[in-house]
Amino acid sequence: MKLIFDKSMPGRRGVMPAESDIPVRANLDSRFLRSEPAAxxxxxxLDVMRHFTALSEMNFGVDSGFYPLGSCTMKYNPKINEQLCALPGFANLHPLLPQLSTGRDRVQGALAVLHHMDMLLREICGMAAFTMQPLAGAHGELTGVIVMAAYHKAKGNDKTTILIPDSAHGTNPASAAIAGYDVKTVPSDENGVMDIDALREVLDETTAGVMLTCPNTLGLFNPHIAEICDMVHDVDGLMYYDGANLNAIVGRSRPGDIGFDIVHLNLHKTFATPHGGGGPGSGPVGVCERLRTFLPISIVRETRDGHYYLDYDQPEAIGYIAPFYGNFAVIVRAYVYILMQGADGLARVSENAVLNANYIRERLKDHYELPYPQLCKHEVVFSASRQAKKGVHAVDIAKALIDRGYHPPTVYFPLIVEEALMIEPTETESKETLDGFIEAMIEIAKLAETDPESFHAMPTSAPVSRPDETQAARKPDVASLA
Amino acid sequence: MPFIANTDDQRREMLATLGLSGADLFADIPDHLRCGSPDIPEGISEQQAAQRVGDLAGMNDTDLTSFLGGGFYDHYIPAAVPAIVGRSEFYTSYTPYQPEASQGTLQAIYEYQSAICRLTGMEISNASMYDGGTALYEAVMMALRITRREHVVVDRSVSVIYRTILRSYTTNLGIELDETAPDNGLPDRRAIGDILANGETAAVVVQNPNFFGCMDEFTDLAEMCHEHGALLIVSAYPIALGLLKSPGDMGADIVTGEGQSLGMPLNFGGPYLGFMATRKKHMRKMPGRIAGRTVDQNGKDCFVLTLQAREQHIRREKATSNICTNQGLCALTAIAYLSLLGKEGLRKVAQNCAEKAWYAQQELLTIPGVELRFPNRWYFNEFVLELPTRADRVIRRLLRDDIAAGFPLARYYPNMDNALMVAVTEKRTKREIDFLVHSLENAL
Incomplete structure (x- = not known):
């Protein structure tokens, strides 16, 4: 479709601001001004509405259909969350208002949301305190690793290395490296979880901590996790819980009880806030008791008479990691979701997420290679290795799914599975939807046997066929300049 | 309201297919690692949630006449912006890993990148960062990578909020942050020149209009930086760019900024939008997602995420940044806003801001004892007054009249007890400004 810039008609106007009601005209020095308006x-x-409506029609969202993108927890986003976070009492609130003298009296409702969320997340995760500030999952990771560094610095520990399993999300090693740590990769064992003997070999006094998802990206809960926590604590390392996969165990097991010291959550995964085509997310970080003083400035606290205020008096804090109090509108959405779920609802979330994933595992295991056949949690990882022998790769299966009305699973991740197809159905999908998807996957597997050639043209029903990604990277065209 | 579709019968059927009981689903979690039901309230209905959370929203006071800014502004948002952003094909999708199913998001990002380049006078933009502060931190890290140096100059006229973020992120790294004192509100060229002369500086960081609202022209500073092998990083206010000379025209190497003013509500601090743009030669050092235009198998124009070899999911610990989820929907908001206002509309918004702020400034300065803290400077839509008394007391008095008069700089700067920073957007009317002047006069 034509770019919006190419639809421009000189002299046409969209939304024009009112004429100023001010009697004077500012006479700005021309050396500060641009010679002509930005292009x-x-x-x-109407032109603009039609343009973006047409673009939206070329997009696939959870509201369009099944979106089993592994590790992303593409569950339904309740509409009431959207409505409530947009209330003027939240949306129009200036973040500097509570920093004015007596200003906090004007934002008690907003501070209450932040404080209630802190309390709810503590209880759900078994942690001592949360900061709501991190603006996405990876931002939470960075915050958590900086907290880890502050702890070791305060104790005088000389720690240089963070250990990360080979199945980890790329953000884990990237966050650790950006915070100044060396990264060592720990291999997985034959059952797909962190190899405890390999961990023992690399774990030493220089280990600052271990970053893990649990269940991991294969959807497997590590049976040795408590032992791993003990081993790491023995060298005064900290255990970091990447909450990307919390949907698998929410309401049933708590990272704090397992032995984790730091946890980040992805409110846009477990707590049903929209993914927005790539954000905004929200990545609150929770810590155990001995780390709470390191949390970033500021923290919402409650006075004895039930008023809320922002506490800036945190001498050991790691400083400021976000401009204010987090992605507030995202936090409001997650708050509404948790209120509606309650304790009972959350346990049913994980139960159905796990049931749905295992149902797919069981019904597809004869049609696709399943490298780790045991009970999984919220997601299941197949391999297209059998189909690949016929020339049909994971990416081809993905494109075939698009033609059948499904968003593809995550492909080629985790890296430790060849031709990986990582499927996370989430709890909000019904058995009929799963059955439809399963039938499509089986039909695709058969087609791979009988007519592998036919995959090369797929998708045929999407607005575009496969893009030339090589050209995109070799001759980058990344902006239309005036 | 658990939002679960499977009926009890279906669950039984599915468990039978698995040959398991419900309890077996969690049999892989050792008993002692399982918890009872978390001690949080029972779930409530949508209607009850609407009531309860609606009550909390009602406890916040949004009827104030606000002159608060500090980088975050109360601009008018056209009704068509939320209508576009509220289309669920956009907001219920994720990062466009599958381009054929995500052309809407990808083209919108490409158009956003293009608009940011056109505004800032740069050649390449990424698909967004979290906010203006983290974008500035990423720009500093990028400058270190490009120059292979470890020293950075940050002027104190740059947002104090951004500077504190920058310090928090870099404390564990071997990076030297040198903060320079402004000269009557603007970066002191001589002081910065002396530091640059050492030839060890990776970048100089400035802002326009700066935290105090002062406008500047950085062409001289860009030349000084380049002479000594350093980059100039400019943090910009996108609404002001409707009127002001672009950082690119001044010779800046990296431009970042807070994009909240491009159609996003104040939202009590977020979500906001960090933008980042640079010269083409630095493309492969830039962090974050980038959408690119290419052709499909049939030669048709289409869009993909590109230059991914910089990113964490490919490069892991060697990536240019750890950012994954960014502010995609906020970037869509910005391109929707910029398209609706268009070339002339954005210029007009900027002009209204500047004129109303000019009027407010002139009127406030008629009050005896009220002066400009940084006299003889040019301002866009924010300025700092020196009051004859403590600013926080005056603010408290005016809050009783439901006016948020501005921000007391003493909160972040020593020896600025009487300094009041006032922001004016196109939304403020003459009557509201006159009311501010009247109330302030009475309060002194």
């Missing part, structure tokens, strides 16, 4: 498009409001 933005000139369009009517």
């Amino acid at each position: 933005l498009p000139e369009l009517s409001e």
Whole structure:
């Protein structure tokens, strides 16, 4: 479709601001001014609505259909969350208001949301305190690793290394490295979980901590996890819980009880806030008792008479990691979701997420290679290795699914599974939807046997066929300049 | 309201297929690692949640006449912006890993990148960062990678919020942050020149208009930086760019900023939008997602995420950044806003801001004892007043009249007890400004 800039018609106006009601005209020194206006498009409001409506029609969301993108927890986003976070009492609130003298009296409802969320997440995760500030999952990781560094610095520990399993999300090693740590990779054992003997070999006094998802990206809960926590604590390392996969165990097991010291959550996964085509997310970080003083500035606290205030008096804090109090509107959405779920609802979330994933595992295991056949949690990872022998790769299966009305699973991740197809159905999908998807996958597996050639043209029903990614990277065209 | 579709019968059927009981689903978690039901309240209905959370929203006071800014502004949001962003094909999708199913998001990002380049005068933009502060931190890290140096100059006229973020992120790294004192509100060229002369500086960080609202022209500073092998990083206010000379035209190497003003509500601090743009030669050092235009198998124009070899999911610990989920929907908001206002509309918003702020400034300065803290400077839509008394007391008095008069700089700067920073957007009317002047006069 034409770019919005190419639809521009000189002289056409969209939304024009009112004429100023001020009697004077500012006379700005021309050396500060641009010689001509920035080359933005000139369009009517209707032109713009049609352009973006047409774009939206070329997009697949959870509301469009099944979206089993592994490790991303693409569950339904309840509409009431959208409505409530947009209330003027939240949306129009300036973040500097509570920093004015008596200003906090004007934002008690907003501070209450932040404080209630802190309390709810503590209880759900078994942690001593949360900061709501991190703006996404990876931002939470970085915050958590900086907290880890502050702890070791305060204790005078000389720690240089963070250990990460080979099945980890790429953000884990990237976050550790950006915070100044060396990264060592720990291999998985034959059952797909962190190899405890390999861990023992690399674990030493220089180990600052271990970052893990549990269950991991294969959807497997590590049976040795408590022992791993003990081993790491024995060298005064800290255990970091990447909450990307919390949907598997929410309401049933708590990272704090398992022995984790730091946890980040992805509110846009477990707690049903929209993924927004790539954000905004929200990545609150929880810590155990001995780390709470390191949490970033500021923290919402409650006075004895039930008023809320922002506490800036945190001498050991790691400083400021976000401009204010987090992605507040995302936090409001997650708050509404947790209120509606309650304790009972959360336990049913994980139960159905796990049931749905295992149902797919059982019904597809004869049709696709299943490298780790045991009970899984919220997601199941197949391999397209059998189909690949016929020339049909994971990416081809993905494209075939698009033609059958499904968003593909995550492909080629985790890296330790060849031709990986990582499927996470989530609890909000019904058996009929899963059955439809399973039938499509079986049909695709058969087609791979009988007519592997036919995959090369797929998808045929999408707005575009397969893009030339090589050209995109070799001759980058990343902006239309005026 | 657990939002679960499977009926009890279906669950039984599915468990039978598995040959398991419900309890077996969690049999892989050792008994002692399982918890009872978390001690949180029982779930409530949608209607009850609407009531309860609606009550909390009602406890916040949004009827104030606000002159608060500090980098975060109360601009008018056209109704068509939320109408576009509220289309669930956009907001219920994720990062466009499958381009054929995500052309809407990808083209919108490409258009957003293009608009950011056109505004800032740069050649390449990424698909967004979290906010203006973290974008500035990423720009500093990028400058260190490009120059292979470890020393950075940050002027204190740059947002104090961004500077504190920058310090928090870099404490464990071997990076030297040198903060320079402004000269009457603007970066002191001589002081910065002396530091640059050492030839060890990776970048100089400035802001326009700066935290105090002062406008500047950085062409001289860019030349000084380049002479000594350093980069110039400019943090910009995108609404002001409707009127002001672009950082690119001044010779900046990396431009970042807070994009909240491009159609996003204040939201009590987020979600906001960090933008980042640079010169083409630095493309492969840039962090974050980037959408690119290419062709499909049939030669048709289409869009993909590109240059991914920089990113964490490929490069892991050697990536340019750990960022994964960014602010995709906020970038969509920004391109929707910029498209609706268009070339002339954005210029007009900027002009209204500047004029109303000019009027407010002139009127406030008629009050005896009220002066500009940084006299003889040019301002866009924010300025700092020196009051004859403590600013926080005055603010408290005016809050009783439901006016948020501005921000007391003493909160972040020593020896600025009487300094009041006032922001004016196009939304403020003459009557509201006159009311501020009147109330302030009475309060002194």
